[in-house]
Amino acid sequence: MKKIIAALLIGILCVISLCSCGIDEVPATLEDSMEIPENGIISESVFQALKDENKVIVFKGKSNEIEYEWTVFGKDIEEPKDTNLAIEILEDKVDSLSFKLSSEEDLNFGATLAIHSVNLWTAENAQLFFADQTDKEAVANVSITGEKSSVLNMAVQKKGTYKVLPLKQQSETKKDETSNSTDAKTGNATDESGRALSDGTQTGQDSYLTDPVPEGKPLPVEPTEKEKETSVEKPQTEAPPVAHYCTISIECSTILNNLDWLEPSKLDCVPGDGYILYPVTVEFYDGESVFDVLQRTCNYYGIHMEASWTPMYNSAYVEGIGNLYEFDCGSGSGWMYRVNWWYPNYGCSRYQLADGDYIEWRYTCDLGADVGGGYAVGN
Amino acid sequence: MANKDAFGSYHPVINFLYFGILLAFSMLSMQPVCLVVSVACAIVYYIMLKGAKAIKLLLRGMLPVFLLTVIINPAFSHEGSTILCYLPTGNPLTLESIIYGIFAGMMMVSILLWFACFSEIVTSDKFVYLFGRIIPALSLILSMTLRFVPRFKEQFDVVRDVQKTLGRDTSTGPMLKRIRNAITCFSIVITWSLENAIETADSMKSRGYGSKHRTAYSIYRWEERDKGVLAFLLFCGLFLLAGGLSNNLFWRYFPTVRGVLTKPITLALELTFSLLCALPIYLDRRESKQWNSLTSKI
Numbered sequence: 001m002k003k004i005i006a007a008l009l010i011g012i013l014c015v016i017s018l019c020s021c022g023i024d025e026v027p028a029t030l031e032d033s034m035e036i037p038e039n040g041i042i043s044e045s046v047f048q049a050l051k052d053e054n055k056v057i058v059f060k061g062k063s064n065e066i067e068y069e070w071t072v073f074g075k076d077i078e079e080p081k082d083t084n085l086a087i088e089i090l091e092d093k094v095d096s097l098s099f100k101l102s103s104e105e106d107l108n109f110g111a112t113l114a115i116h117s118v119n120l121w122t123a124e125n126a127q128l129f130f131a132d133q134t135d136k137e138a139v140a141n142v143s144i145t146g147e148k149s150s151v152l153n154m155a156v157q158k159k160g161t162y163k164v165l166p167l168k169q170q171s172e173t174k175k176d177e178t179s180n181s182t183d184a185k186t187g188n189a190t191d192e193s194g195r196a197l198s199d200g201t202q203t204g205q206d207s208y209l210t211d212p213v214p215e216g217k218p219l220p221v222e223p224t225e226k227e228k229e230t231s232v233e234k235p236q237t238e239a240p241p242v243a244h245y246c247t248i249s250i251e252c253s254t255i256l257n258n259l260d261w262l263e264p265s266k267l268d269c270v271p272g273d274g275y276i277l278y279p280v281t282v283e284f285y286d287g288e289s290v291f292d293v294l295q296r297t298c299n300y301y302g303i304h305m306e307a308s309w310t311p312m313y314n315s316a317y318v319e320g321i322g323n324l325y326e327f328d329c330g331s332g333s334g335w336m337y338r339v340n341w342w343y344p345n346y347g348c349s350r351y352q353l354a355d356g357d358y359i360e361w362r363y364t365c366d367l368g369a370d371v372g373g374g375y376a377v378g379n
Numbered sequence: 380m381a382n383k384d385a386f387g388s389y390h391p392v393i394n395f396l397y398f399g400i401l402l403a404f405s406m407l408s409m410q411p412v413c414l415v416v417s418v419a420c421a422i423v424y425y426i427m428l429k430g431a432k433a434i435k436l437l438l439r440g441m442l443p444v445f446l447l448t449v450i451i452n453p454a455f456s457h458e459g460s461t462i463l464c465y466l467p468t469g470n471p472l473t474l475e476s477i478i479y480g481i482f483a484g485m486m487m488v489s490i491l492l493w494f495a496c497f498s499e500i501v502t503s504d505k506f507v508y509l510f511g512r513i514i515p516a517l518s519l520i521l522s523m524t525l526r527f528v529p530r531f532k533e534q535f536d537v538v539r540d541v542q543k544t545l546g547r548d549t550s551t552g553p554m555l556k557r558i559r560n561a562i563t564c565f566s567i568v569i570t571w572s573l574e575n576a577i578e579t580a581d582s583m584k585s586r587g588y589g590s591k592h593r594t595a596y597s598i599y600r601w602e603e604r605d606k607g608v609l610a611f612l613l614f615c616g617l618f619l620l621a622g623g624l625s626n627n628l629f630w631r632y633f634p635t636v637r638g639v640l641t642k643p644i645t646l647a648l649e650l651t652f653s654l655l656c657a658l659p660i661y662l663d664r665r666e667s668k669q670w671n672s673l674t675s676k677i
Binding site for chain 2 (some may be wrong): 268302325
């Protein structure tokens, strides 16, 4: 009996130690932030320590009274060396910012640069260009966060002078063309894909506690049998469902702005540049909602996503994407979605997609205020 | 054999301190090595204490608890970076949640078993001996509460038999009548237990329980051997506390399974915890060996 128990015990211990191969890998930890010195040079030993101990550090600097921060993940550093992290802000206006990297050579690691502009940008999204090539392809996407003044987050690696410009809002033009069409039968405004638009006259909440939808924005479409039809495979005789295309991105730059609020264990899940999924164009079918597309896309790219059905709001509630959950970065944190630069005030299963929609899933640390969507939660 | 359980014959302070340290540590630490050792030792010790009856409890009580935790956790928790497949709800099934479920189940089983051992070793007379002076009312209530369920069951059997002779049978007859008779029995036992509690309290009071000058006979003596065990317990407790506070027993299951397992200091902590868990087993074995060698010489 005793021998059997001892053998069992040793067996279990062996299994555990086998399972734990690679578990001894050091989990990421957050280091206190560090000021960037006058000359901007951060020494090799600092980066060596970051790399060896898998740390995350925020380097803070100032140029023309404008604050900026570099967030560097130890996992991104391959070859530590002395690096100049200073930048010079050349221009800071509403919807336009340019700066120059002081470094004489390209950085040999990826890092996120957050510039705290003194202005509040009117643009919802921006892109990063080389200052002399603003007509060419963008270097990176810039995520705009911040409540009273904008914080521009971007991944910068190459030396040179940069310019941040707003992303052209295709939806604006699209809306102008379509919002005039009126359904002959019902007299309600619709867009070109037949979606009912709000006329802004509705007052009071609907049966799922949704406040009135602003004028010109699509009304919620209840997820019903219609959706199930498309998910169930149709008989071969029928024509295949018509594919439409939309763009989706998943991004959590606000976490990089508030790393000290983050659950320490979640540091490993935060992407160094804030993007869990860069904007990609994906297919969807008639009657599908934002949630359907999110689920399919996450499934396809192997991104973790957890959602739960909330009958009260007749929609799915996205609890976490990429293991970053609600409340992981402060009590006001969680996932929000924005379609064509508007944060709908209803659940993502009730937003029916139209061709060319631009979906962004953004992590907020302050009930939407820091990603420009405070209105969606009634603030 | 002179004493069935050698560890139980140690001073009550030692018994109580031992379970205090062990339960606190088992509840707070999720370190897999410590959990496995804790479960294994708890099973062995419980079998040593209860014999064949223990195996029945293990299979009927502990195994379902363990399996239930293992199944329920991944069904409701979807966190974790290793996605194995997708559940019908559309949420992922992750390796981390399965691993967590296994170890959470182990933790539950180990704590239940250590509590079962606790109630075998720290009997109510030992409990009252320990706390009768410091917190007389509370320790009386505790020991009465701990005895409540078994006494209630005994009394219920008695009342049911008496009621049967009066024609209020709870085992035969129409369903409604049986239920009515059972409720009558139940009401009688409830009344009895309330009255009994007051009587017990009054009786304890009239015997001077809790008063300053009352002395009580006790069979417990502080012996030389208790000192050695006390020193060992204090060492283990402090070492484990220091190790836990200094993050050397760090372990996390979400979002990735990470932790320290093979650092020298962690190995030392794991070894210390194993020794702590195995202490009563070792003491019992030593005692029975001694007894056997003594009897063989006669």
